[in-house]
Amino acid sequence: MQQTRSVEIGTGLFVLLGMSALFFLTTQTTGGDNFSADDTYEVKAYFDNVGSLKARAPVAMSGVTIGRVTSVIFDPDRLQAEVTFEIDSQYGAIPDDSDASILTSGLLGSQYIGLQAGGSEDSLAEGSEIFFVQDAIVLENLIGKFLVNSGSGGSE
Amino acid sequence: MTKWGRDIYDNAVEFLRTFGAFQLFFLRLVRHSPRMLVRRPGLVIKQVYNTGALSLVIIMVCGFFVGGVLGLQGYSNLARFNAEDSVGTVVAMALIKELGPVITALLFAGRAGTALSSEIGLMKATDQLSAMEMMAVNPVRRVLVPRFLGGVIAMPLLVAIFTCIGLFGANVVTVDMLNVDVGAFWQQMQATVDPDDIREGIFKSIVFGIVASLLAVWEGYNAIPTAEGVGRATTRTVVITAIAVLILDFMITAVML
Helix, strand or coil: HHHHHHHHHHHHHHHHHHHHHHHHHHHHHHHCCCCCCCCCCEEEECCCCCCCCCCCEEEEEEEEEEEEEEEEEECCCCHHHHEEEEEEEEHHHHHHHHEEEECCCCCCCCCEEEEEECCCCCECCCEEEECEEECCCCCHHHHHHHHHHHHHHHHH | HHHCCCCCHHHHHHHHHHHHHHHHHHHHHHHHHHHHHCCCCHHHHHHHHHHHHHHHHHHHHHHHHHHHHHHHHHHHHHHHCCCCCHHHHHHHHHHHHHHHHHHHHHHHHHHHHHHHHHHHHHHCCCCCCHHHCCCEEEEEEECHHHHHHHHHHHHHHEEEEEEEHHHHHHHHHHHHHHCCCHHHHHHHHHHCCCHHHHHHHHHHHHHHHHHHHHHHHHHHHCCCCCCCHHHHHHHHHHHHHHHHHHHHHHHHHHHHH
């Protein structure tokens, strides 16, 4: 009897340890931008260039994650990329003339959407569109511009 | 020439037969599994203890040092690009997606797989399995299924423990010894590791758990009932499990990437 008891205790300990290891892995190694909210509203924005923005990328305001990109698709009518993202409903009072820009966390980090508050009285709601947008900065274009500028500067 | 041809033909047929018998054996175990899990959970728990809890020491020690060496290697290579802050990402990705499941499966084959096949082989050699049949007890259900299930349950948990301890080992080596910033270590890891990566690791661990325990039980059950036969079955368990796990790992990664 004593032996089965110690076997059972050992098994219990082992399973508990394994479960907590799994829990640790799923919560501690991922996340950071692991946004989840029960109640959200969806907002749209159109960009000429989204860079490498992907679904699930965070939407941040003042650096705090308040939402998540749900889809990035190409709109064939407008010939622009349509980015849909959801924002936690507790941040319901965001002015509807706020602007959205695609930013990069760190020099080579992943891209996210940064919102900058506007001054309007009305706030964003389900289905509204953000009109003031700023495209992703593409490093190649930047280098290209820099080379062209420095070239013309040298000839003068 | 004709003798050669016949040899190859015979071998091919024999291989197919073994392979087919193996599949049927697997189906047989799966068919009996739910019933054993409900009716005799005690037997399964005993095997979870034997294969899982008793493998904890080797898993934890190896996990710590694998994580540590990944941290060292990652650090010394990343330091060339002044990117030693990303060492957390490198270690976590390697451990969660590849090394965690694979090394745990290999260790599992060495620690638990051999124990399973030699135990079952010896039961067969000493006619314990035939004795059970004589008493109208189905040895597949009474002996093999709990051992198979124990391994299947224990494996994902062992992989999770291995990976966690590995991360902890990397943390000790890089943060405490090589002065990587602890915030950068964990934050860069959290920014890069996706829930999908963890899902891939868990999926692999489940597949490897099934394969490793299945092979161990199969080899034991089909051992030639002599001292030499049991020894050979034990060796084959390790060899075949290692090959199967590494090939499967490649295939799963290729499909999931």
